[in-house]
Amino acid sequence: MEFIDEIRPILGKYVITKKEDLIPYMNDASYFTGEMPQAVLLPGSTQDVQNIMRIAYKYDVPVVVKGGGSSLTGSSILKTEGVVMSMLRMNHILDLNLNDKCVTAEPGVRLDDLERFLEKYDHFYPPDPASSRAATVGGSISTNAGGLRGVAYGVTKDWVLGLEVVLADGTLVKFGNKTLKRSLGYDMTALMIGSEGTLGVITKAYLKIWPKPERTARILAFLRTIDDAGRAIAEIKEHIIPEMAEFMDKISLDSVPDAIKYPQGTNYALLLDASGSKETVQRRKEDIETILKKYAIETRSTMDETEMNRIYQARKGLYASILKLREKEGEYIVIGDIVVPVSELPSALKEIEIARDQDGIRAALFGHIGDGNIHANIFADLSDSQSMERVNKFMMDMAMISVRHGGSVSAEHGIGIEKKKLLVEEMRFNDNMRTLELMKSVKKIFDPKNILNRGNIFD
Amino acid sequence: MTKLQDLIAEAGKCVNCGFCESVCPTLPAAGFLSTKGARGRVDIAKFFYKDDSIDPSASFYSCVDCYACLTVCPAGVNAGKVSEIGRMILAKQGKAPEIAKMIVELTMRYKNPLGVREKCAQWARGIEFDAPETLLYTGNMYQLMAYLRKFGKLRKFFGQYEVQLASFIRKHPSSVSIFHDLYDKAMMDKMNGYLINIVKLLKQNGIKFGYLGSEEPYPGTFIYDLGFEDEFRDYARYVSELFRSKGVKRIITVDPHTYELLKYIYPRYTEFNFEVVYYMDLIGTHKISGKYAVHTPCHFSRYFDFSEYVGRMFDVNVEENPTRCCGGPDELLFPEISENISEKRFNELSKTGLPIVTACPICYANLAKDDSVTDISSILLADGERVSSASVH
Numbered sequence: 001m002e003f004i005d006e007i008r009p010i011l012g013k014y015v016i017t018k019k020e021d022l023i024p025y026m027n028d029a030s031y032f033t034g035e036m037p038q039a040v041l042l043p044g045s046t047q048d049v050q051n052i053m054r055i056a057y058k059y060d061v062p063v064v065v066k067g068g069g070s071s072l073t074g075s076s077i078l079k080t081e082g083v084v085m086s087m088l089r090m091n092h093i094l095d096l097n098l099n100d101k102c103v104t105a106e107p108g109v110r111l112d113d114l115e116r117f118l119e120k121y122d123h124f125y126p127p128d129p130a131s132s133r134a135a136t137v138g139g140s141i142s143t144n145a146g147g148l149r150g151v152a153y154g155v156t157k158d159w160v161l162g163l164e165v166v167l168a169d170g171t172l173v174k175f176g177n178k179t180l181k182r183s184l185g186y187d188m189t190a191l192m193i194g195s196e197g198t199l200g201v202i203t204k205a206y207l208k209i210w211p212k213p214e215r216t217a218r219i220l221a222f223l224r225t226i227d228d229a230g231r232a233i234a235e236i237k238e239h240i241i242p243e244m245a246e247f248m249d250k251i252s253l254d255s256v257p258d259a260i261k262y263p264q265g266t267n268y269a270l271l272l273d274a275s276g277s278k279e280t281v282q283r284r285k286e287d288i289e290t291i292l293k294k295y296a297i298e299t300r301s302t303m304d305e306t307e308m309n310r311i312y313q314a315r316k317g318l319y320a321s322i323l324k325l326r327e328k329e330g331e332y333i334v335i336g337d338i339v340v341p342v343s344e345l346p347s348a349l350k351e352i353e354i355a356r357d358q359d360g361i362r363a364a365l366f367g368h369i370g371d372g373n374i375h376a377n378i379f380a381d382l383s384d385s386q387s388m389e390r391v392n393k394f395m396m397d398m399a400m401i402s403v404r405h406g407g408s409v410s411a412e413h414g415i416g417i418e419k420k421k422l423l424v425e426e427m428r429f430n431d432n433m434r435t436l437e438l439m440k441s442v443k444k445i446f447d448p449k450n451i452l453n454r455g456n457i458f459d
Numbered sequence: 460m461t462k463l464q465d466l467i468a469e470a471g472k473c474v475n476c477g478f479c480e481s482v483c484p485t486l487p488a489a490g491f492l493s494t495k496g497a498r499g500r501v502d503i504a505k506f507f508y509k510d511d512s513i514d515p516s517a518s519f520y521s522c523v524d525c526y527a528c529l530t531v532c533p534a535g536v537n538a539g540k541v542s543e544i545g546r547m548i549l550a551k552q553g554k555a556p557e558i559a560k561m562i563v564e565l566t567m568r569y570k571n572p573l574g575v576r577e578k579c580a581q582w583a584r585g586i587e588f589d590a591p592e593t594l595l596y597t598g599n600m601y602q603l604m605a606y607l608r609k610f611g612k613l614r615k616f617f618g619q620y621e622v623q624l625a626s627f628i629r630k631h632p633s634s635v636s637i638f639h640d641l642y643d644k645a646m647m648d649k650m651n652g653y654l655i656n657i658v659k660l661l662k663q664n665g666i667k668f669g670y671l672g673s674e675e676p677y678p679g680t681f682i683y684d685l686g687f688e689d690e691f692r693d694y695a696r697y698v699s700e701l702f703r704s705k706g707v708k709r710i711i712t713v714d715p716h717t718y719e720l721l722k723y724i725y726p727r728y729t730e731f732n733f734e735v736v737y738y739m740d741l742i743g744t745h746k747i748s749g750k751y752a753v754h755t756p757c758h759f760s761r762y763f764d765f766s767e768y769v770g771r772m773f774d775v776n777v778e779e780n781p782t783r784c785c786g787g788p789d790e791l792l793f794p795e796i797s798e799n800i801s802e803k804r805f806n807e808l809s810k811t812g813l814p815i816v817t818a819c820p821i822c823y824a825n826l827a828k829d830d831s832v833t834d835i836s837s838i839l840l841a842d843g844e845r846v847s848s849a850s851v852h
Contacts, residue, residue, distance in 0.1 A: 016492060020513050024493035024502040029476050042491055069498070070477050088491035108491075110481055133531060134477030317533025320476045324534055329467075333474050 034077025054170030067139030073416025079455030107138025126153035144194035146412030151370025164204035213275035230346030245370025259314030336376035340407030479528035519545035546686025582651035591669035787821035
């Protein structure tokens, strides 16, 4: 293959072509399996990335960019023949400026590593997808990842100041910079966020950071109904914005019995964080608990770091831990991800529960109640076409419930290959097909040969 | 269940979230090649049980068995266990690496991977032993480190011809005698010194014990770790029978690998009715004066909380993750990965500016990149002498 022959002298041992070594790159964290790459390339610098793209462009070789491989929609696997470019070697934190409140990082830095680094300076980077242990800076920007702190801090797009990007033909461009403000025509940085590796390859990111709250209290409340949970959150948010506001149903709780034990009668649990200075956190915690007690069977709170971490990690690991509850070997997890306006969440969730039962699906429901984001961990037998038909029907039902409630078919996982059809349905429902055409036009301008993540988001 | 079914069961619990990969020491050490990371190994396993035409040996054999993956997996998947089972399948199929086969065959024949039991017993010259029912069992582990260091250099020398070298030794096992004087003398002196420290510590605490001298066999760690289960079963029977014939009731181990193997693995393969203890359990611990950077051996993290020992004795430790590997387990088959891991871990520990303490001969051999590194027995002995001298005055 001429392409590989030309790349090899540049990347040396970081060109992988042995079959055994290619296998792991056929998967990400979704249930999809991609094509086996013709090669896996591991660049170590922006220059390497430029060289790869220049040569790939020359030979029309499709390239899929992969970070931590934590995509849940199949966005980081090959849909056609081509190569995978893994960014994990580009994992350096390049600069920190506390005065500018900006950290500069390469795309392969894992979010938890970034968190540990910033912690030394009493700062943090707020976006914290549940996959933060594996997810990278580049990958999380590419999917506009959200996370548990979304209720207070928003999502990735709110924290990216600028990007260095290599385009499909190898050209290096810079979008934005380290400044908090800029008014420079179209916001090209924003365009890159959520583009899932279809427009360019991120090689450097300027990220906004924030001082870490002095203290945090973690509060658990156990409730009988989702209405109670919705009312409690609405009342809390009238007075306080919690730093985290999560809900979990009983199946979710059953998958983490060591971390969270629930009282009888529980159907849902809320998990909230109150943060602030040493002086304010206690008062905020008490204010939240006072409201929760009106609706909950029981509330608990802790400020013990170990205990807080145990609960936090249990919530973050739900996607994987739920598999412990599978009823037969071979069952896998398909994860749903929709968003509705916060006020619509209880009614949307009730409709989803009904659809789940009608579709004959077993699924755990959980998510970010503070920002209206609902996840469904669906048990699916991938080898059983009838089972998958039911799963796909339920995914479509969830999607339509979200759009009927004024929401969206994807909150924080992106489109990938999983939601291509749902994206079209949302656009159609909102009589908004022109937007989809505009997106396709943008793709053509950025990547006229369609070599970047071909077949992702749309065909 | 067959080994293949075991593999399917363990790997089948995985949703591929990638958490394990973020803590796996071999992934960055192997240049971020996924096959040599925890998640990649599970992916390979899932593929392997559908298509055994692929060769997963580099993937499974490069795992250092630190089980860091297990500490972060929300689904309780043990990617280390996946590799362990994978190695067992490959060994049974005759697909283990040539060097692994050589080491196993030599160990089965000489009860020591390099046939140097005599040399391994020399540290004990002049020491009086008693009470054979309580056995001090070094397993040759400290002593062998001096040989493995030289062996690594020899392998580098042979480079691409190492497979031929291993094949030659397999065909001519007596040729292993070329290794008998190939050891790092400075390392041997250090290691012998640490064993003498342990003897002193035990005697100071009134413990009476015996020692098998040149009859002492290697515990079979390599045989098990390299996946040779049938051979390990035979070997464990031999060791067990030897101990029984010597009237042994209680075994004092001095390193985490032997402790784990004898206490938890042997009973799964043979009748092994001996009390197995770790020497630090017998010597009483007190707060050590001074500050040290303590490196916890992975094999202690698995079965008991070594940090409890550390916390009881040391004012400081620098463990962010209690299962950071020293790189040692890859030294035999993947020296480059091993070196990268040990370099990284040494730098982490060194950055503290404190003396570094290890509690395992393999950790010591891999992390002793300068004089700041010492075995825990030295610290315990020196501090014990300080305390007793202070009480006399």
